[in-house]
Amino acid sequence: MSKALIAIDRSGSFRVCAAITTDLVREAAQIHGTTPTASAGLGRVLTAAGMMGILMKEPDNKLTVNFKGDGPAKQYLATAYGDGRVKGYVANPYVDLPLTAEGKLDVGGSLGIGELSVIRDLGMKEPYMGTIALVNGEIAEDLTAYFFISEQQNTSVALGVRVERDLSIGAAGGMIIQMLPDAQEGAVDALEEMIGRMEPITTTISRVTSEGKGMTEEALVRRMTEEIFAGMPEDYQIRILEERDIQWSCDCSRQRIEQALMTIGVRDLEEIIEEDGQAELQCQFCLKKYQFNKEELQAILEVIK
Numbered sequence: 001m002s003k004a005l006i007a008i009d010r011s012g013s014f015r016v017c018a019a020i021t022t023d024l025v026r027e028a029a030q031i032h033g034t035t036p037t038a039s040a041g042l043g044r045v046l047t048a049a050g051m052m053g054i055l056m057k058e059p060d061n062k063l064t065v066n067f068k069g070d071g072p073a074k075q076y077l078a079t080a081y082g083d084g085r086v087k088g089y090v091a092n093p094y095v096d097l098p099l100t101a102e103g104k105l106d107v108g109g110s111l112g113i114g115e116l117s118v119i120r121d122l123g124m125k126e127p128y129m130g131t132i133a134l135v136n137g138e139i140a141e142d143l144t145a146y147f148f149i150s151e152q153q154n155t156s157v158a159l160g161v162r163v164e165r166d167l168s169i170g171a172a173g174g175m176i177i178q179m180l181p182d183a184q185e186g187a188v189d190a191l192e193e194m195i196g197r198m199e200p201i202t203t204t205i206s207r208v209t210s211e212g213k214g215m216t217e218e219a220l221v222r223r224m225t226e227e228i229f230a231g232m233p234e235d236y237q238i239r240i241l242e243e244r245d246i247q248w249s250c251d252c253s254r255q256r257i258e259q260a261l262m263t264i265g266v267r268d269l270e271e272i273i274e275e276d277g278q279a280e281l282q283c284q285f286c287l288k289k290y291q292f293n294k295e296e297l298q299a300i301l302e303v304i305k
Contacts, residue, residue, distance in 0.1 A: 001023060001024075001245050001247045002019060002020060002021040002022065002023050002024040002217070002245070002246045002247065003020055003217040003218050003220070003221045003243065003244070003245060003246070004017060004018065004019035004021075004054060004221060004243070004244045004245075004246050005018055005019075005218075005221050005222060005225060005240050005241075005242070005243045005244065006240070006241050006243075006244065007225065007239060007240045008180075008238065008239060009232075009235075009236045009237065009238050009239075010234070010237055010238075010239065011184050011187060011235045011236060012180060012182060013179065013180055013182070013184045013187030013188075013236065014177055014178060014180055014183060014187055014191065015177075015178050015180060016178075016225065016238055017054065017176045018174070018175045018176075018221060018224065018225045019047060019050060019051050019173050019175075019221065020171075020172070020173040020205055020209075020217065020220055020221050020224065021043070021046065021047045021050060021172045021174070021246060022169060022170075022171055022172045022173070022205070022209075024043075024046060024047070024050065024086065024172070024246060024248050025039070025042070025046060025047065025161055025169050025172035026168070026169040027248045028042055028088060028248060029042070029043070031286060032089060032090065032093040033093055033094075034090060034093040034094075035094055035095060035096045035167075036096075036105055036163040036167060037073070037095050037097050037105050037106060037107060037110050038073060038090045038092070038093045038094070038095050038110070039163050039167075039169060040105040040107050040161040040163060041067075041073055041076045041090060042088060042089070042090045043161035043169065043172045044139040044140065044159040044160070044161055045065055045067060045076040045077070045078045045088055045139060046078045046086055046088045046248075047159055047161075047173060047174040048065060048078070048143055048159055048174060048176075049063065049064075049065045049078035049079065049080040049086055049088065050078075050080050050084065050086040051174060051175075051176050051246070052065065052080060052118075053080030053081055053082055053083075053084065053085075053086060054080075054082065054083075054244045054246065055176070056082040056120070056122070057122075058082050059081065059082045059083035060081065060082060060123070061081065061082040061120070061121065061123065062079065062080070062081050062121040063079070063080055063119060063120045063121070064077065064078070064079045064080075064117075064118070064119045065077070065078050065079075065080075065116075065117075065118055065143075067111055067115075067116050067137070067139065068111075068114045068115055068116075069110075069113055069114025069134060069137060070112040070113050070114060071095075071109060071110050071111045071112025071113075071114075071137070072092055072095045072097070072110055072112075073090055073091065073095040073110035074090075074091035075090065075091035076088070076089075076091075076139075077089060077090075084245045084246045084247060085247060086246060086247070086248060086249065087248060087249060087250045087251075087285040087286070088285065089285055095110045097109050097110055105163065107137060107139060108136045108137035108138045109137070110137070111134060111137035112137065113133075113134065114133075114134050114137070115131055115132065115133055115134060116131065116132055116133075116142050116143070116146055117129060117130065117131040118130050118131075118146060118150070130146065130149075130150030130151060132145060132146050132149050132150055139159055140157045140158055140174075141157075143155075143157045143159075144156060144157045147178070153178055153179070154178070154179040155176060155177065155178045156176070156177045156191070156195055157174070157176050158174055158175045158176075158198065158201045159174040159201070160172065160173060160174065160200055160205070161202065162205075162206060170202075170206065171202040171209065172202065172205070173201055173202065173205045173224070175201060175225075177191060177195075184235075186233070186236075187235075187236050190232055190233055190236050191236075194229065194232055197231070198228060204224055204227060204228065205220075208220055208223050208227065218243050222240065222243075225240075250283060250285045250286035252283040252285065252286060252288060254290055257281050257290045258292075258300060261279070261281070261292070261297075261300050262300060262303065262304055265304075266304055266305060269297065269304065270301065272297060273294060273297050273298060277294045278291065278292060278293050278294060278297070279291075279297060280292075
């Protein structure tokens with residue numbers, strides 16, 4: 001299970017959500033059999049969605065973060081809930097691109113030109129949806145732009161996934177810093193200076209994890225966050241409000257798959273019954289397969305009619 005914390009600075013100028021999601025990203029990569037590039041992209045989106053999820057007010061609040069582009073990965077999508085559950089997939093888990101000029105995995109190139117949409121379902125009549133054009137496909141920069149453009153929220157997003165030579169996930173995590181309405185001007189300056197000297201977040205996670213062998217995951221997240229904010233002025237030091245779990249959880253079920261079958265229409269379902277006599281549907285998130293025989297398909301067809 002991955003861990004996160006939510007904190008606020010002493011002056012009430014900004015709030016922070018920080019997470020180490022190595023276990024979450026490792027599980028997702030194993031399920032989908034992703035290449036290093038796909039692991040990095042999917043891991044960043046899962047981490048971001050997980051943190052955005054626990055920042056919502058109610059446990060059953062739901063959000064979907066959807067990156068779509070004309071690049072070979074095509075799509076990275078994650079769905080998260082207020083209670084810390086998260087799931088996701090990449091449309092092409094086998095995307096494989098050369099490293100960038102800086103020697104990094106080319107997540108931006110895997111997405112290409114496209115758009116980012118965020119759907120928030122807060123239990124109202126209609127969910128809220130915001131969409132922007134991708135800035136560069138590198139996930140963190142796109143989400144930073146999304147918060148500013150679509151939600152009018154000054155936000156800094158840092159995300160990272162470290163893939164080892166053996167293709168395993170060595171470290172993953174992220175941080176979201178959001179300015180609050182009555183933020184002091186000095187807090188903005190202090191944060192800009194801090195962000196400017198931040199090392200890649202996976203570097204911090206790897207070091208903290210290595211030095212803190214035997215520490216709990218909660219303690220590791222606290223230590224990571226304290227290290228990042230160590231140089232901040234006294235007024236802007238943070239205090240932890242709560243610690244949370246973020247975990248992979250797919251809520252697919254046979255009933256939900258039946259509902260999906262009902263949406264394909266009478267004619268298409270009749271063709272499946274006549275030509276195949278059965279159907280196999282697979283959950284995009286966990287890849288679990290569901291079988292339906294001819295009698296079951298006919299029963300669903302009667303319900304549709």
